[in-house]
Amino acid sequence: MTDTPDISPIRTAVSKNLGSRYRAESRFRAAGLAAVAAAVGILILLLSSIVSGGLPAFSANQLHLTVDLDEELVDPSGERSEDSLRRGSYSRILQNAVRTEFPEVTGRRDLRNLFSLYTALNATRLMDEVLEDPTLIGTQYRFTMPLADDLDLYLKGMLVDERSFEPQGTLSLDVSDDGVIVRSSATDFRDLASEVARTLRARATLLEVDADMLAERAEGLSGTEAEDMLYDAELNRRQAAEIRARLETEAGPIALDGSLPSILVESDGRTVLLTDLARNGAGGTGRFLLGSEAVDGESNWSLQVIDTPAERRRVSDQLIVWTRALEARGAISAAFNTYLFANADSREPELAGVKGALYGSILTMIITIIISVPIGVFTALYLEEYAPKNRFTALIEVNINNLAAVPSIVFGLLGLAVFINAFGLPRSAPLVGGLVLSLMTLPTVIIATRAALKAVPQSIREAALAVGASRTQTVFHHVLPLAAPGILTGAIIGLAQAMGETAPLLMIGMVAFIADAPTLGLEGFTEPATVMPVQIFLWSDGAERAFQARTAAAILVLLALMIGFNALAIYLRRRFERRW
């Protein structure tokens, strides 16, 4: 631009607010970019959270035990019949196998503790394996089963905080009446002792502060409430004083209890849990959790500290020690979690799998596809290509569109009332689930198909009609092939939506706990089953912590299915798409 006076007025007018126009444009672009970034960020957050939560569930720690398939125990009547084999004491066999691993365990409580290394349900699996191959009877059989869920989590490092030390000195263990006296030639325990002391002091301070606060609040109040508060404050003060007294006045060792970290001394198949710790850090006393022999001048030893106090974890020190021992002996190994896919649902997380839900989903989807796709496509074809445009068809159209917006649980109620109560179809069956989901998917399929048919240019219809094709020939020779990619995409999106649906299936009883996968066959349609999203819903509610990872893993499986479905939609679209 020059400063010539005859510069055109439109140029000056435009250039005056050109800057603000461009600013508005870049603002808008930045806003759009930010929105995209936010969406992508949320998606990444969601996916990474699910993936990180679900990945551990794809591997499982397995316990390999050599079981003695003693004939008497396996086959009580000695006739090798299936009936007889089914009455075998497989739990006993498993128990014997673990007891062989830890022969020193004798007490009833300790034994019960020991048997919780695995789930009793594994006995059934052992029975199944024996039934499969009766020649195993009388042999020493290496049986593999999943480790109990909590111990599996412990080994994956998800249950407790722990650390280990390489000590400097040599270890001596002396067995006395009070327990095992642990001594190190160096002051290997000093840091731990002062740490424990610090923890106790902090706890005392916390109690005192709490007591002061209670007392303060009690001042403004009267009656029993104030009295209770003052009592609690007093109790806190006493506890604090006790702790301080123990720490400061007494010269003796600090007692360790369940509220403090567990300190384990490990040496060559022996493990001692310290019950008190000497102030000088030279050692302490404890009790054997594994092994029982004294030792002197042992240099090959280590210190294991489990920082999560025993009171606040689901597994005892004893179980952790056994697990560690089994791992050290090579009886535990991590492997891909085949149970997740090979098993149906189970009360025990380590045995729970998605197979049942997956089969249920497949059977349900088969029914949904068989019913909703043909009906939906033909309805749309009739409405779009044949039906006269009048008030009646307009009413139908509005209703179909509204139907797509009906909450899915309503379809569940309808299914319950019509299919189960009126028609008497079985509850929890994929047949009924598929019928309900068909109802839900129909409007989507109809709307998508109509849109695809509308997108076929009128000129193609005219071309066919002008050559002398009848209406039906026009539709089936030209319109439908051209609309096919759109119809397929719409139908697959509708089905994917149905596959992820939970609410209506809850109403028809597909939420029940079903431990057996339905058969992948005709009879499977009427067998009780559940589906993937319902399985996820069930697991997310599970009490055991291991179900959390299972939930995320099941979500990943469902997501993979969905992505597969959508990829199929894209592939089909590309495959059938033609330009006109």
Added chain:
Amino acid sequence: MALSRTAHIVTAYGEELDQLSDDLARMGGLVETQLEKSISAVVRRDASIKADIKAREVQVNALQVDIEKRVLRLFALRQPLATDLRMTISALKIATDLERIGDLAKNIAYRAGDLAGYAPMALTQQVERLGAIVIKQLSEVLDALSSADVEPAVRVWHSDDEVDERYNTLVREMLMSMTEDSGLVGPGVHILFVAKNLERIGDHATNIAEAVHFMVTASPLVEDGPH
């Protein structure tokens, strides 16, 4: 040219057609005065008109070239149809005829210069009368053109017979005079040429009348038509 009441949607197209008819009218006007002046020069045996006529001749020729260009342009760019097509075609024909009339008028003027050297002749009066009829023919046909009126055009067409008749009489009388008086042969030949030119101008005027008739009615003015 008032062949249609409504204007063209494309204004420039209408303007081009208007300019064409304007040019034609101007050319007609020039040729008309050229003819008038030439005849009066012959009557007055005036040699001085030659230069003036020559200058007009140049103008007329330039206009004809201009009209041809315009017609070419209209065909190439506008593809005129129906009345516009007929008008354009007629304009081309009329321009040619007018140019020929201009040429003939120039010749008449030259003959006037030659006649100046001779004594006046009695037959000059007849030439003057023939000239008057031809001038009237030309002016009527030009009116017919500008008003797009068929009636005067048809009248002109019919009056051509009168011109021919008068011309034939004149030739006959002149030949008689020349056989009687051989001294009249010199100026007589010039007079005969003037008369011949006037008769040719009459023919061109008739051509223009036919073109106007076609332009307006789309049908040719034929021998056995309104005759």
Added chain:
Amino acid sequence: MTDTPLNTPADLPIKVTARKVTVSYSGKQALHDVSIDIPDRSVTAFIGPSGCGKSTFLRCLNRMNDTIDGAVVGGSLTIDGQEINDKTIDPVVLRASVGMVFQKPNPFPKSIYDNVAYGPRIHGLALTRPELDEIVENALRKAGLWDEVSDRLTHPGTGLSGGQQQRLVIARAIAVNPEVILMDEPCSALDPIATARIEELIDELRENYCIIIVTHSMQQAARVSQHTAFFHMGHLVEYGSTEDIFTNPRDTRTQDYITGRFG
């Protein structure tokens, strides 16, 4: 020669006769009492401003108006003396004998061969593959497309250029050997060269068919047709030889439309 009466062109046998044809869409009248005689083996052009009813009338001739909801066609329409505007006449049969070519080339998204073979196939015109091949080749030859596509009959018809596509569509129409070919602005989407090709083709086809063409281009009507009908506001205003219509239209509305004077 200016005395040719309206609606009756001289010297050629009459193929299509319309008497007082009216069309209304949902009660709105689009065509008023059109009566016209269209000769065989010649090209008749329908011209007129948009919405004048020329396409509407064209679509009456193969009952394409039937496909529009609310369209009512009245009056009498005959082809070779046989009434076609009657519910007892099957539009499928009619359309097999009255081909149509549309404004936008609309080949099916199939191969070139299948495009041409579609009509003969659905009407069962060929019993064997060689017969069908022959029909396809003949149609493509007549449409002047054979030399260009004979080596790629299996290629998609939509891959051809616009002009080729339109000739393919014409081949598709003549493959069923119709009696009348209707063309609804067949060159409006084509460039001048492709247009010239189609016009040449139309001129060749004139020997065997009765061709009716709706066009917005007056030059095109002048170039290809022997007879021209001018429609205005649902009325047939003027009908006569193309030469007359373009040099000496009798109605002022025709005159004004042709010379570009519509206000």
